[in-house]
Amino acid sequence: MSVDLQTVKRVARLARIAVSEADAERMTGELNAILGFVEQLNEVDVSGVEPMTSVTPMEMKKRPDVVTDGSKAADIVANAPATEENFFLVPKVVE
Amino acid sequence: MSDLTHLTISQARAKLRAREITATEITEAYLQAIERANPALNAYVVITDDKARDMARASDAKLAKGEGGSLEGIPLGIKDLFGTEGIHTQACSHVLDGFKPHYESTVTANLWADGAVMLGKLNMDEFAMGSSNESSYYGPVVNPWRRSRVDTMVMPTTHQGDGGFVSAGGTRTARTLDNAQLVPGGSSGGSASAVSAFLCAGATATDTGGSIRQPAAFTGTVGIKPTYGRCSRWGIVAFASSLDQAGPIARDVRDAAILLKSMASVDPKDTTSVDRPVPDYEAAIGKPIKGMKVGIPKEYRVDGMPDEIEALWQKGIAWLKDAGAEIVDISLPHTRYALPAYYIVAPAEASSNLARYDGVRYGLRVPGKDIVDMYEKTRAAGFGREVKRRIMIGTYVLSAGYYDAYYLQAQKVRNLIKRDFENAFTAGVDVILTPATPSAAFGIADEDMAADPVKMYLNDIFTVTVNMAGLPGIAVPAGLDAKGLPLGLQLIGRPFDEETLFQTAHVIEQAAGTFQPEKWW
Incomplete structure (x- = not known):
């Protein structure tokens, strides 16, 4: 499978990465090189094979559904580029 | 000091x-x-x-x-x-x-x-x-190691050197460090x-x-x-x-x-942290490896691999044999699919993990005309070329209609890679010996690698199988190439058998010695 320029632009949009026309053209070549490389996986017969989920069989860990952490809003917003009263500030999203 | x-x-x-x-x-x-x-x-x-x-x-x-x-x-x-x-x-x-x-x-x-x-x-x-x-x-x-050139000089008889050194003829060698900067990997x-x-x-x-x-x-x-x-x-x-x-x-x-x-520890904050006590790894060092079964996988002999890597591997085999290990040839038939499967699984997971960098909660923010424009500009400015490439690959292989063809197929192939190792271990192999890399360190700004991302990816051809199967692997220095650069061997073990890796790596270290770069910095 290979991608064309339009597909690259669509994927960039899905990934929320702004790309220039020149970026998209360069990426098309690079992505096709990688997709060409991974294509060989199609020759592997995987019938009856389960997808891998863990290295050694283990049961999923569960913990009691209790509050063990919290009351640190100031810590959580401390690294944000824009905040007000422990809220994250973003550009207006509703008119 | x-x-x-x-x-x-x-x-x-x-x-x-x-x-x-x-x-x-x-x-x-x-x-x-x-x-x-x-x-x-x-x-x-x-x-x-x-x-x-x-x-x-x-x-x-x-x-x-x-x-x-x-x-x-x-x-x-x-x-x-x-x-x-x-x-x-x-x-x-x-x-x-x-x-x-x-x-x-x-x-x-x-x-x-x-x-x-x-x-x-x-x-x-x-x-x-x-x-x-x-x-x-x-x-x-920059890698502290540099390539060196060995010059052999033929000494004339009764030559008075600069240091008042008198030679009775014969040869003298001198190592000259090359100035080219190499990557450390x-x-x-x-x-x-x-x-x-x-x-x-x-x-x-x-x-x-x-x-x-x-x-x-x-x-x-x-x-x-x-x-x-x-x-x-x-x-x-x-x-x-x-x-x-x-x-x-x-x-x-x-x-x-x-x-x-x-x-290492058991951590309730990571659900994939395995609930097993951490052994005293140091206690494994110095234990004899007599009778240990060491597997040599034929699939790790790849096209274009330098003779020096093959020679290093043979040296490693000889050292372990000398220490009493039994060397057995094994086959890990899905080895060649590990790297392509990795370049689906890793970018797919990365595209999901890196979605959090949106300019809202931490790090860089580039203003935009609306929130989506802000996301797109922030991520365009914040991520470098390789990271963008992988997010793009990951987004593509996870996008509607491609999940089964790429990600699911890769996770199934991953299970086959893991099974190859399990078969070897079930047959009695205790540890597997391979080269660590297909070459020694290369130059910074290598043109071939810059031109083709897949070439750079091939560096991991011997190591990536171990991640795909989740197994432990150790790289241990085993010698220098003709240009004086270090080369390593890799040992792969059973799940949670890091002790055997330390025990066996120490035998290689005892035979090979340790290596220090000549100081130029």
Whole structure:
């Protein structure tokens, strides 16, 4: 499978990465090189094979559904580029 | 003072406990060495000198009372992927600009609890994506190793040399270091370079496809990626969650064992952390390997592999045989599919993990006309080329209609790769010996690699299988190539059998010796 320029632009949009026309053209070549490389996986017969989920069989860990952490809003917003009263500030999203 | 930086962790530990040296002295020695060397090597992105001095003082107070943990007063470097409270943690990416977490990763918290001293944060490929440390926002790391040329001069009889040296004829050889700068490998290039150049006693690193073992092999150091689930991933910036594992890079096998013992733990904060006690890895060192079955997988003999790598592998086989191991040929038929499967699984998981960098909660924000424009501009400015490439691949293979064809197929192939190893271990093989990398360190800004991303990816051809199967793997230096560059061998073990890796790697180390770069920086 290979991608064309339009597909690259669509994927960039899905990934929320702004790309220039020149970026998209360069990426098309690079992505096709990688997709060409991974294509060989199609020759592997995987019938009856389960997808891998863990290295050694283990049961999923569960913990009691209790509050063990919290009351640190100031810590959580401390690294944000824009905040007000422990809220994250973003550009207006509703008119 | 500078000699203190040449002590191994086990030597420094003995001297610190015997109060022959202090943690402050050894820490100062490292800080001085870093100050002198870092402009040339770029191994550290942040030097935490005040914190290092405070921690060293606290260690000295404990040591004076005859107290202290297993790493009390030992100065370490920390890969920038580990969250360190109040200290620069950016995965060497621009997108995490200014990020200082309010928490400490479990692995580093374990090290500090055992008394280790933090010297600073180490350079790496951006988000651990790379095999050369050239994708770092902070610029490439330089390998302390350089190629050298051996000149053989024929000496005339009764020649009066400059030093008043008189020769009776014959030949004399001289090694001349080449000026070309080489990569230390990646993604843990800063860790490997710093350990090799004596800028820390040991370092933390992480390995998703070979990021501990390939740089260790390129710098003549020892690096172990433990079994998936052995070290907690909590507080480590995520790249590909089903593959990422932390481990140490150290100057010898014993030091790697000491560090892993401290880094590994059972952590309720990481649900993939495996509930098994951490053994005393150091106790495995020195145990005889007589009767051990060592598997040699024929699929690791790849086209275009230099003769020197093959010769090194044969040397490794001979050393283990001499030590009483039984050598058996094995087949791991799905080996060649590991790298292509990796380049689906890793980017897919990365595209999901890196979705969080949106300019809202931390790091860089580039303003836009609306929120989507802000996201897109922030991510365009914040991520480097390699990271964008992988996010794009990951987004594509996970996009509607392609999930089964790519990701599911790759996860099934992954199970076949794992089964290959299981079959070998079930047949009685205790450990598998392979080369660590298909070449020695290459030059910074290598044109072939820059032109074709897949060429760079091939660096991980021998290491990536181990991540795909979740197994432990260790890279141990085994010799120098004709140009004087270090080459490494890799040992692969059963799940959670790191002890056999340390035991066997030590046999190789005893036979091969340890390797130090000639100082030019």
